[in-house]
Amino acid sequence: QVQLVESGGGLVQAGGSLRLSCAVSGSVFVLSTVAWFRQTPGKQRELVAALAIDGPTNYIDSVKGRFTISRDNTKRMVYLQMNNLRPEDTGVYYCNLRAGWNVAASPPADLRSWGQGTQVTVSS
Numbered sequence: 831q832v833q834l835v836e837s838g839g840g841l842v843q844a845g846g847s848l849r850l851s852c853a854v855s856g857s858v859f860v861l862s863t864v865a866w867f868r869q870t871p872g873k874q875r876e877l878v879a880a881l882a883i884d885g886p887t888n889y890i891d892s893v894k895g896r897f898t899i900s901r902d903n904t905k906r907m908v909y910l911q912m913n914n915l916r917p918e919d920t921g922v923y924y925c926n927l928r929a930g931w932n933v934a935a936s937p938p939a940d941l942r943s944w945g946q947g948t949q950v951t952v953s954s
Contacts (some may be wrong), residue, residue: 832856832942834925839948846915850948852908852925862927864901864908865937869947870921878923879910880933888933892918915952922947 838850850866865880879899880888887899898911908925924947928938 832858832927834927834942834945836923836925836945836948839923839950841951841953842915844916844952844954846952847911847913848915848950850910850912850923850925850950852910852945854906854908854925854927856906858929859906859927860903861929863929863931863933864899864925864927865931865933866899866908866910867924867926867937868919868921868950869924875924877937880931880937881908882931882933886933912950915950917952917954920950920952922949924948 833855835853842848863880863882866878867875868878869875878890878893879897881899881901896914900909924944926941928941931938
């Protein structure tokens with residue numbers, strides 16, 4: 831069973847940076863597209879960034895140029911470097927993954943069970 835453990839969130843002022851990490855158990859990691867999602871109160875969880883096993887990425891428009899998703903297949907880790915943070919980036923961030931997911935497409939319905947997430951709070 832795949833387990834996802836996110837970390838690295840915190841409180842930061844607008845313009846600051848954070849680096850989120852996600853530890854993934856299970857051998858499925860190296861075969862999967864990995865992604866970061868975020869959820870804010872009253873809103874559905876949304877895809878922030880996705881990274882395929884062969885390199886293609888997909889970012890939502892609001893984070894392009896500020897966030898970078900990366901992965902370490904040896905360590906089974908996913909990272910999200912977040913720069914120039916804005917108050918609207920505030921939320922709980924989650925990672926997930928799915929084999930066979932084309933990053934250009936919407937997230938599949940059958941993602942893995944969600945981890946506990948990591949809270950990011952950006953103050954103005």
